[in-house]
Amino acid sequence: MADIEIEIDGNVVNAKAGEMLITVTDREGISVPRFCYHKKLSIAASCRMCLVDVEGAPKPQPACSTPIADGMKIHTQNEKAKASQKAVMEFLLINHPLDCPICDQGGECELQDVAMDYGSDVSRFTEGKRIVADSDIGALIQTDMTRCIHCTRCVRFGAEVAGIMEMGGTGRGEDLKIEPFLEEGIQSELSGNMIDVCPVGALTSKPFRYELRSWQMNAVSNIARHDLVGSNIYTQTYKGKVKRIVAKDNDSVNETWISDRDRFSYEGLAHENRLLAPQIKVEGTWKEVEWDVALDFATRGLANNVFNARQADKLGALASNTATLEEFHLLQKILREVGSENIDHRLNVKDLNNAISLESNIKLAGLEGVDHALVIGSNLRLEQPMINHRLRKANLSGTSIDVINAMAFDFNYQLNSENIISPNQIAATLAGVLKSVLQSAHAQIPAYLDDVEVTDVAVQLATQLSDSDNSVIILGEHVVNNPQALSIANLISQIAQNTNSTTLNVSASANSTAANLAGFVPGKGGLDANAMLAADLKAYILLDIYPQYDFHNSIQATETLSNDDTFVISLNSFKDDVVAGYSDVLLPIASFYETSGSHVNVEGLVQSFAAAVNAPSDAKPAWKVLKVLADLLELPGFHYADSTQVTSEVMHQSHKQHVHDESIDVKAKRGVNVIWQKSPYAVDVLSRHAASLQATKIGQINSASMNKATAKKLEVTQDGEYLGVPVVVSEAVANNCVFVNANHSTGGQS
Amino acid sequence: MINNIKKLVKEFSLGELRGGMKITAKELVNKKITVQYPEEKTPISPRFRGLHALRRYPNGEERCIACKLCEAVCPANAITIESEARDDGTRRTTQYDIDLFKCIFCGFCEEACPVDAIVETQIFDYAFVDSREGSIIDKAHLLEVGDKNEKMINQTKLEDSKYR
Numbered sequence: 001m002a003d004i005e006i007e008i009d010g011n012v013v014n015a016k017a018g019e020m021l022i023t024v025t026d027r028e029g030i031s032v033p034r035f036c037y038h039k040k041l042s043i044a045a046s047c048r049m050c051l052v053d054v055e056g057a058p059k060p061q062p063a064c065s066t067p068i069a070d071g072m073k074i075h076t077q078n079e080k081a082k083a084s085q086k087a088v089m090e091f092l093l094i095n096h097p098l099d100c101p102i103c104d105q106g107g108e109c110e111l112q113d114v115a116m117d118y119g120s121d122v123s124r125f126t127e128g129k130r131i132v133a134d135s136d137i138g139a140l141i142q143t144d145m146t147r148c149i150h151c152t153r154c155v156r157f158g159a160e161v162a163g164i165m166e167m168g169g170t171g172r173g174e175d176l177k178i179e180p181f182l183e184e185g186i187q188s189e190l191s192g193n194m195i196d197v198c199p200v201g202a203l204t205s206k207p208f209r210y211e212l213r214s215w216q217m218n219a220v221s222n223i224a225r226h227d228l229v230g231s232n233i234y235t236q237t238y239k240g241k242v243k244r245i246v247a248k249d250n251d252s253v254n255e256t257w258i259s260d261r262d263r264f265s266y267e268g269l270a271h272e273n274r275l276l277a278p279q280i281k282v283e284g285t286w287k288e289v290e291w292d293v294a295l296d297f298a299t300r301g302l303a304n305n306v307f308n309a310r311q312a313d314k315l316g317a318l319a320s321n322t323a324t325l326e327e328f329h330l331l332q333k334i335l336r337e338v339g340s341e342n343i344d345h346r347l348n349v350k351d352l353n354n355a356i357s358l359e360s361n362i363k364l365a366g367l368e369g370v371d372h373a374l375v376i377g378s379n380l381r382l383e384q385p386m387i388n389h390r391l392r393k394a395n396l397s398g399t400s401i402d403v404i405n406a407m408a409f410d411f412n413y414q415l416n417s418e419n420i421i422s423p424n425q426i427a428a429t430l431a432g433v434l435k436s437v438l439q440s441a442h443a444q445i446p447a448y449l450d451d452v453e454v455t456d457v458a459v460q461l462a463t464q465l466s467d468s469d470n471s472v473i474i475l476g477e478h479v480v481n482n483p484q485a486l487s488i489a490n491l492i493s494q495i496a497q498n499t500n501s502t503t504l505n506v507s508a509s510a511n512s513t514a515a516n517l518a519g520f521v522p523g524k525g526g527l528d529a530n531a532m533l534a535a536d537l538k539a540y541i542l543l544d545i546y547p548q549y550d551f552h553n554s555i556q557a558t559e560t561l562s563n564d565d566t567f568v569i570s571l572n573s574f575k576d577d578v579v580a581g582y583s584d585v586l587l588p589i590a591s592f593y594e595t596s597g598s599h600v601n602v603e604g605l606v607q608s609f610a611a612a613v614n615a616p617s618d619a620k621p622a623w624k625v626l627k628v629l630a631d632l633l634e635l636p637g638f639h640y641a642d643s644t645q646v647t648s649e650v651m652h653q654s655h656k657q658h659v660h661d662e663s664i665d666v667k668a669k670r671g672v673n674v675i676w677q678k679s680p681y682a683v684d685v686l687s688r689h690a691a692s693l694q695a696t697k698i699g700q701i702n703s704a705s706m707n708k709a710t711a712k713k714l715e716v717t718q719d720g721e722y723l724g725v726p727v728v729v730s731e732a733v734a735n736n737c738v739f740v741n742a743n744h745s746t747g748g749q750s
Numbered sequence: 751m752i753n754n755i756k757k758l759v760k761e762f763s764l765g766e767l768r769g770g771m772k773i774t775a776k777e778l779v780n781k782k783i784t785v786q787y788p789e790e791k792t793p794i795s796p797r798f799r800g801l802h803a804l805r806r807y808p809n810g811e812e813r814c815i816a817c818k819l820c821e822a823v824c825p826a827n828a829i830t831i832e833s834e835a836r837d838d839g840t841r842r843t844t845q846y847d848i849d850l851f852k853c854i855f856c857g858f859c860e861e862a863c864p865v866d867a868i869v870e871t872q873i874f875d876y877a878f879v880d881s882r883e884g885s886i887i888d889k890a891h892l893l894e895v896g897d898k899n900e901k902m903i904n905q906t907k908l909e910d911s912k913y914r
Contacts, residue, residue, distance in 0.1 A: 101817030101864045102841040210835040210842075213818050 004070040009077055015068055022050055022063040025076065032076055033085060033114045035092075035199045036151035037064035040256055041160055047092070047151050049114065051084040052076045060084040082118075089118040092149050094125045096200070103147065105201030108214035111149060132177055138185035139695035140192055140264060142209050148178050148202040154194040161257065162188040163392050163412025178202070187697045189385045189680065192263040196247055196256070207267055207692040208244045217243055220612040222593055224262035225322055225511055226684060228602035229364065229386040231258045235266070235593050235612035242266045242593050242613055252365045253601070259385035260696070261680065261687055266593065268689030269616075275575045275588040276617035286580065291618065295625075298585045299632045301567040305538040307338070316342035316532040319520060319543035320550060321510040322684045323622065324597025325606070326646040328511075328518035330626040330638075331543055337635040341526025342537065345515040347550045347557075348676075350481045352528040353661070356489040362472055362502040363603050368394045370502075372416075372468035373401045374461060376426065376492070377507075378476020379409040382680040382698060384506050387474075387602070388412070400468075402461055404429065406478060406675055407705060407739045408732040416464065419457055422734040423673040427484035430491040431666035432458030437466055437498050448664055465499040474504045478675045478739075481552070487664045494664075506602060509683060514600035518650050533560045539567040541629075543622060544589065546576050546685055549678065558582060571622050574685050589622040590615035592686050596643040597623065598650075608647055672710060672736050674723070679743035694743075702743045703728040709735055794872045796906040799857045801873040802848050803896035803903060804889065805866060812893065813867035816843040820859035820868050828852035829859060846889035851882075868892075871899050872906060 004017045008030060015024045020043065025032045035047040045065040054061045055073035060080060075081055093115065100106045132145040152169060155178060159165045166186050170177050180186060186194070194203050217236040224231045224245075231254035236244040245266050247258040278294035279286045289297070306315045317335045319328060323345075332343045349355050362370075367390035380388040392413045395401055400416040406423050421429055431452040436459045438445050465471050473492050479485050489505075496503045515521070522528045527535055533556060540561065551557040561568055561582035570583040573591040580586065589595075594615040598608040615621065623643050630638040640646050681687050681699040693699050704722040706714070711729050713736075716722050718729045725742050733739055760766070785792055805813050816833035832845040859868045873895070878884035887895075896903070 101819065102815050106817070210816065210833050212833075213822070215822060216818070 004068070006068050006070070006072040006074065008074045017069065018067050020064055021052065021061075021066045021068055021074065024068060025063060030076055032063050033089075033118060034064060035110060035114075035149060036153060038153050038156075038197055041153060041156045041197070044152050044156065047149065048088045049085060049092070051081065051088060053078050053080040053084075086118050086120070089115060090120060090124070093119060093123070095130045095146075096149060097129060097146050099147070102210075103144070103201035104142075104204040104209060105147075105198075106213065109201060110199035130174060135179055135183075136185060137180050138187070138191070138206075138697075139692045140206055140260060141186060141195060142204045142206040144202055144204070145178060146202075147200045149200055150176055150178060151199055152178070153197040153199065154178065154203060157194055157197050158188065160396075161193070161389065162190045164188045166191075167194070184697065189260055189382055189698060190257060190389065192260045193247065193257045205244060205264075207264060212238055212243055219246075220610065221248060222612055223599045223607045223609040224258065224265075225324075225592055225599050226261045226265060226687060227259070227384050227386065227510065228506055228508065228513070229254060229384065230599040230601040230605065230607050231262050231386060232607070233258055233262060237613050240613050242269055252363070253605070253607075254386050255389075257386070257389065260698075261385070261683075261693065264693045265684075265687045265690045267691055267693070268686040269591055269593065271574070271689040271691075273575050273689060274591075274616055274619070275572050275586060276619060277588060278618065279586040281584050286586075291620070294585055294587060295628060295632055298569045298587070298629065301569070301584055302539055302633070305565070305567040309538075311538060312339035313342065313525075314538035315340045315540070316527065316537045317344075317541045317543070318347060318529055318532070318545060319345045319515065320347075320545050320684075321345055321508070321512045321515065322592075322686075323511060323515070323543050324595065324643075325511070325514035325518055325600055325650055326597045326623045326643045327543060327626065328515045328520040329646055329650045330623055330630070331541065332518060332520050333637070334541070334626060334630050334633070334635060336523070337630070337637070338633065341523035342532050343520055343522055343526060344529035344532065345512060345520045347529050347545070348480065348552045349529070350552050351485075352530055354483070354486045356475065356480065356485050356505065356507050358475055358489040358493060358503055358505040358507070360503060360505045360602050360604075362504050364390055364601070366502075367391055367472065367504070368397075370394055370468075370470050370472045371399055372464050372471040373399060373474060374404070374465060374471070374501075375401065375474045376404045376430075376476060376488070377406070377423075377478035377482070378474065379405075379407075379478075379677075379680075380474070380476065380506070381410065381412055382701075383477055383677075387504070387506060391474075400464060402464055404461075406673075406734045406737045417457075417460060419461075420732070420734045422736045423478070423482050423675060424669040424671070424736060425734075426479070426482060427487045427491065427664075427666050428452065428668040429455070429458055429461075430488060430495065431664075433462045433465070434491055434495050434498070436462035437495060440466055441498065443498065448666060452666055462495075462499075465495065465501055469500075471499060471501040472504055473501050475507050477507050477509065478677060480507050481676065483669050483673070484665055486661055487666065490662055490664050491666075504602065511599050513602060513604065514598065514606075517600050517604075517606075519653075533557050536560065536563065537566065540569065542568060542570045542572075542579075542583075544572055544685065545570070545579070546572075546574070547578050549682065549685075549688070552676075554578075571625060573619065574689060587625055588615075588617070588619035589625060590619055594619070595621035595623065597621075598647050606647075606651070608644065672713060672738060674738045674740060676740045676742070679741050682743040688743075699743065701741045702726065703741055705730050705733045705739045705741075706737065707731050707733045707735060710738060714738070788875070796872075796909040798872045798874075798906075799855045799860075799870040801850075801871050801876050801895060802853075802859070802887070802892055803869055803871050803899060804846065804892040805869060805896045805900065805903065806893070812842070813865045814843055814846065815865055815867070816841050817864060819862040819864065823858045823862040825856060825858065826852045826854050828854075843889060846892060847886050848892065849886045850876075850878075851885040866907075869896075869903055869907070871895065871903055873899065 032050045034050040036044045043065050045062045050063040051060040052063045053075040134143045154167045217238045219234040222235045232248040232250040235242050277288045280297045395413040402417045404419045432454045435449045436454045547554045547557050568583045569585045571587045571589045593612040596610045679701045681693045704725040705728045720727050821829040821831045828849045830847040836842040
């Protein structure tokens with residue numbers, strides 16, 4: 001588009017033809033009041049607040065929907081513009097209640113701010129104001145629809161960004177109401193953003209209701225660690241407590257949105273279940289002690305069980321995926337200093353010889369630019385909401401999306417094809433895709449593909465990938481425990497290579513990219529997580545682990561850790577009976593937003609953050625605990641003054657990448673396959689303790705889904721339970737597959 | 751020279767003393783202005799800003815809606831408020847403390863209040879005899895002051911209202 005010159009308030013400004021006037025004024029820092037305009041949403045031009053005077057136009061024009069043209073002369077401040085803005089303001093205030101003193105938006109309200117500049121001090125409206133009944137739209141958003149000024153930002157957000165049109169306008173004129181269409185309330189995983197876009201107090205945060213005024217809190221930049229994105233957020237704190245979380249703009253990571261999990265999980269920080277004091281187990285009973293006593297007890301325990309017998313290789317360290325980069329680094333450094341390579345964070349993988357290693361080589365923002373995507377084994381919308389959002393944006397601008405899943409999920413975009421395939425068949429299907437790709441490229445076909453049958457589905461998937469210039473293959477979490485997980489990952493990289501596709505590996509969770517970066521995986525001669533638990537080690541250091549949720553086989557793990565002669569040091573942020581059962585020392589550590597550290601997202605972006613608040617009571621940041629533990633063990637090289645020194649140390653070291661197994665097995669397997677997936681709001685200990693999140697529809701997802709044939713084979717019924725989870729018989733699930741979404745602790749799993 | 755002589759005459763005739771005694775003699779017979787505090791009190795302006803009180807509506811409901819504007823406007827940071835949604839869904843304070851040591855009795859809190867909940871009464875004769883912490887008066891105390899003195903508060907606000 002050509003550069004043109006326009007004149008705003010007498011100043012000449014360069015702009016591109018066709019841009020909306022408000023984009024230009026925003027860029028130039030000229031203030032134009034607005035309510036319905038939002039830079040990430042479509043233009044409604046319904047509030048009329050941004051009226052400006054355009055020379056030659058008989059009437060004032062709305063800046064948000066007036067495309068500029070060469071030589072245009074615009075006045076944003078002259079009498080005509082001001083008079084029309086004031087008139088619009090007066091109309092908007094006719095029905096707006098004067099309840100600012102009890103409104104949670106008070107102090108951060110766009111209407112309040114604009115009314116200070118454009119409102120009249122005396123109302124000329126003497127008739128009765130209208131009142132709109134509220135509807136309960138769930139546990140996260142509080143409505144006060146009398147305050148609504150019908151800007152329709154929430155409606156457009158639902159339709160355009162969340163992809164689920166849940167709010168809408170009914171009625172006309174005075175009777176226009178913005179309300180949810182269904183009684184169940186808002187169910188989007190991004191619904192909290194409606195609170196941010198609402199310019200008035202019509203939609204406010206329910207957990208935060210009436211607690212504080214906006215001016216009482218300090219905003220600290222932070223990073224949300226619940227998923228692979230690392231959304232940028234502001235943690236708003238008051239008197240040392242996190243009181244609210246709002247989105248922070250970062251176009252290359254999360255744009256202006258964050259998921260509900262990132263927004264509302266902070267509630268867990270104040271949960272009564274927090275571990276607050278160091279404890280040691282003396283003759284089977286727990287005793288609260290001072291930090292020095294507990295750490296001394298821990299080091300003596302390690303000495304007795306491991307070091308005195310010169311059996312450093314009998315010490316193991318396991319960490320949760322939510323730990324920070326620095327915590328991963330320090331823990332592996334301690335282990336490697338004392339001479340043990342038993343280090344692992346991959347707790348939920350059944351067979352680590354069959355573990356996925358697939359490079360991600362696309363940026364998050366780059367997802368918007370792809371023209372075709374193949375998603376394998378992921379309920380992307382609920383598991384990685386912000387990645388799904390990027391894909392949805394791409395889809396709206398024409399990207400075709402194919403899905404291979406074990407169950408039909410509710411995607412919020414149009415799929416090109418949805419292939420519900422039993423987990424046992426995925427490798428065979430992908431082999432077919434690879435063969436078809438190679439065939440159409442007239443390339444040599446390797447021997448392992450000889451017996452592979454190329455189905456219609458495979459041809460269709462292959463054609464899509466080959467035909468597009470910029471495609472991406474996304475590998476999801478459901479494949480982690482597939483009997484052929486390794487082969488699937490290797491097939492994907494083969495397909496990607498042969499079709500010039502990029503890959504995105506979202507099979508890991510939270511901060512596991514950081515664990516890999518810090519080398520938190522077994523080194524040469526070291527045992528992996530499963531081998532450690534099978535090898536009956538003498539001592540363990542566990543970082544924020546809750547076995548019922550974290551381990552693939554929690555019963556076996558708990559049994560091993562509970563051995564009488566095993567010394568277990570547990571660093572935990574929350575209390576847990578099972579942890580207390582097997583541990584010998586419990587060290588309380590800081591949770592999310594209470595510690596400084598770094599998150600590494602799926603594209604490898606390292607984002608560091610500072611602690612927003614102090615940990616409660618006696619709890620300490622885990623990196624400090626580990627540093628002191630190392631000092632007490634008299635290990636060299638642990639002189640850190642703050643966590644940023646640890647960060648720079650990690651960034652300067654290089655861990656050898658594992659040479660990974662390239663073998664590919666394409667035979668379809670037999671038997672029933674269980675995909676065990678934590679519910680979207682049960683992925684980490686903080687979200688599990690966030691009451692409002694748990695009260696939502698997504699928070700209550702707890703089912704073992706299977707089709708009729710599988711149910712019959714397993715001899716369970718609709719009312720029964722499978723592995724302790726209520727059974728749902730549904731034909732949406734592939735044959736020979738049980739898809740478990742569990743939100744509570746359970747026993748073992750097959 | 752003349753001045754010096756005049757001064758000498760005045761000094762030797764006890765002129766200053768007689769002048770002072772004249773006033774004493776006059777006040778001896780005049781009406782007394784001294785009041786016998788605390789039995790008697792001088793009149794106070796309706797605008798006097800003394801001890802704070804939280805008021806209620808005639809139906810007994812507390813007026814305060816926890817908007818925290820008084821806390822925000824207080825130049826001495828003397829007011830501390832915590833709020834929550836009460837069981838009936840209304841916005842209410844759970845804590846409303848005023849530190850009378852910090853308070854400078856400027857009356858901004860009263861000016862800022864949108865519902866005339868916090869007011870400054872004409873009470874000035876209070877003391878903290880127990881401890882220094884006694885200087886912090888809480889919500890129950892403030893409501894009690896309001897309940898006891900509602901008549902006086904009403905009266906003084908009414909008197910002042912025509913000038914506002």
